[in-house]
Amino acid sequence: MVPAPSPSDPHPLIRKLESIAVLTDDERQALLDLPMQVTAIKEDQDIVREGDRPSRSFAILSGFTCTYKITGDGKRQIVAFGIPGDMPDIQSLHLKVLDIGVATLTPCNVGFIQHEDLWDLCMRHPRLGAIFWRETLVESASFREWILNVGRREAYPRMAHVLCELLVRLRAVGLAEDHSCDLPITQVEFADALGITTVHANRVLQQMRADRLIKTKGSRLNIPDWEQLKAAGDFDPTYLHLRPDEVVT
Amino acid sequence: MVPAPSPSDPHPLIRKLESIAVLTDDERQALLDLPMQVTAIKEDQDIVREGDRPSRSFAILSGFTCTYKITGDGKRQIVAFGIPGDMPDIQSLHLKVLDIGVATLTPCNVGFIQHEDLWDLCMRHPRLGAIFWRETLVESASFREWILNVGRREAYPRMAHVLCELLVRLRAVGLAEDHSCDLPITQVEFADALGITTVHANRVLQQMRADRLIKTKGSRLNIPDWEQLKAAGDFDPTYLHLRPDEVVT
DNA sequence: CGTTTGGTTGAAATGTGTCAAACTTTGTGG
């Protein structure tokens, strides 16, 4: 008996895939049947490291991760944040050597899926294979926007932009209300994501609070004026390629 | 009668795919049989624009392109250079709305392929479908490295890094000798790729010439000391995921 | 309750941007 599809589907992976594509009951069931090794991982741990040759990928079931690279002299650049439903290293299905590391920002539950099982799924459900491909392409589009952000926007709009992206993505998987969400990301991590210093990240955030673009209380982020933040960050969610009804502009 | 595979295969697309994967004669023939509308495009023209909803993708047969995005206030960021064999908008196969523009840097010959024909090919030759997927993942890896480059390296190593990437990629498709190649990229374009000003790009290049890392004569680039340039650019070609025998370190 | 982690501050140093002009190469039409 297949459970009725629900907007608040408890399985993060399905919730995420449904935010970018439509699934049939059959496909949803096939995903639920995927052999998945669920593992709890503590905060600030590497799940995978650059140079690894994994035989499995993983889906984030709960918690936040960051995908990062390190320069020869040890400077870290975060290239993406991972939220529940994401599969940050799904690329290892095709590319044997990992060119990135993925670390937890919070305690996480992740579900490991053997590559052979993923291949199997893609073969038996070509449409799901296409959806996974599509997902990697959406990720790729996010990288392009990230390049634009880091390369051509100053620190202040750059920060505004990532905050916008995070809120929209969290909303798409049901982890944010209209104008607030839990964002357990430290200033060091924001700095590494934006390609700036921690000190500067701090100053930019202070300025944004003074400008009443954001309010923070602990790890809680509140956005009093979404339109203004969007404008400040030059943010247009098109590049996230969400299903139209998932985009709350 | 299938022509014997040759290291200098005249078809750029096949040459490129073979630099990242092994093709069977059958697959090579299927690629050659792809209906392709070859078109000559002048310098400095958009091939596709952000917001387009193309029904076809294209392969670069000759010439150079750049893939770019524009901020709300008109600043351009180049996120990738395209060289013969590349398919800069293959993503539009899955993502209906383009989030990028692609422009020619030189006169180009491009081969347009209808999406339906590409889908057809992927269905009939699943391994080729996987190779196209793989290619988009390699591109994705390049974007990640590009973020690291722009976010965490100063202008000088940043420039060195793109020069290294370009040379390695050109070598992989047979368009560069060991230490020199034709690089018809202006300083304005380098600046837009690196997220710096033209003026600064100019100064960095001058410094690199003074340091004898590069020599330029017209659009000809010569690299007297590859090891030193690699070191200056903190360059490791792993992220390009080339077949080992294609990587000349 | 001390220790750790994350956040905040100030002053000085610096990489990169800005602006505006001049120079050089390339391509083209007369």
Added chain:
DNA sequence: CCACAAAGTTTGACACATTTCAACCAAACG
């Protein structure tokens, strides 16, 4: 083949965003 325009490159002086360094403060935590 010259002349000229257009495109690309180079220069200098100055402004400014961001970094650096080093210290201090506040909240979280066992």
